[in-house]
Amino acid sequence: MSDRIPMTRAGYDKIKAEVAELENVQMPEIEKRIASARAEGDLKENAEYHGARESQGLLQAKINMLKSKLAGAEIVDVSTMPKDQVVFGATVKVKDLDFGDTEEFTLVGAGEEDYDVGKILVTSPLAQGLLGKKVGEKAEVEVPAGVNRFQILEIRFE
Numbered sequence: 564m565s566d567r568i569p570m571t572r573a574g575y576d577k578i579k580a581e582v583a584e585l586e587n588v589q590m591p592e593i594e595k596r597i598a599s600a601r602a603e604g605d606l607k608e609n610a611e612y613h614g615a616r617e618s619q620g621l622l623q624a625k626i627n628m629l630k631s632k633l634a635g636a637e638i639v640d641v642s643t644m645p646k647d648q649v650v651f652g653a654t655v656k657v658k659d660l661d662f663g664d665t666e667e668f669t670l671v672g673a674g675e676e677d678y679d680v681g682k683i684l685v686t687s688p689l690a691q692g693l694l695g696k697k698v699g700e701k702a703e704v705e706v707p708a709g710v711n712r713f714q715i716l717e718i719r720f721e
Contacts, residue, residue: 567637569651569685570672575636578674582629585622593619632673639672641720649693649718651685656717657693660701665716668693 570578593615600612641652649655654669670685670693683690689711692704696715704711 566635568632568635568673569637569639570632570674571641571652572638574672574674575633575638578629578633578636581674582626582633585626585629589622590619590626593622636673644720646720647697647718649696649715652720654719654721655693655715656719657702657713658716660712660714669721670694 596615597612597619600606600609600615603609603611606612639651644650644652649670651670651672654667656665656667658665667681668689669682670690671682672685676682676684685691685694688706689704692702692711693713693715696702698715698718700715702713702715704713
């Protein structure tokens with residue numbers, strides 16, 4: 564896997580908006596809490612101050628992580644991708660060959676993942692195991708509990 568993080572323009576914009584929110588709204592609120600707690604005096608035993616400083620550190624770490632994703636972003640134009648195989652942006656209907664049930668996954672980039680509705684990162688092990696497969700082909704995906712085996716039933720783009 565390379566350092567590039569595939570994502571759509573929408574995913575990129577979503578992460579960029581989140582960074583702006585964190586930097587311009589949430590960080591100033593924490594800075595106000597720190598200033599207010601500092602004004603109360605003795606900082607050694609000031610739980611409010613230490614809590615605000617910890618929140619500031621966690622928020623800054625999140626901002627740095629999101630900025631790192633943006634710096635490594637590779638905007639992918641889904642319209643130029645092949646339509647006959649599993650690629651970034653595809654919705655894939657698969658049959659689990661061990662249990663017989665069917666599932667759908669949409670391969671998305673950073674900022675667009677939502678595991679509750681089947682939107683999985685294209686960089687995830689499951690997505691990597693499905694990439695390049697065509698309808699009717701079988702895929703074996705290594706997972707910690709063993710190997711999941713799938714058959715590709717349908718590939719579509721929404």
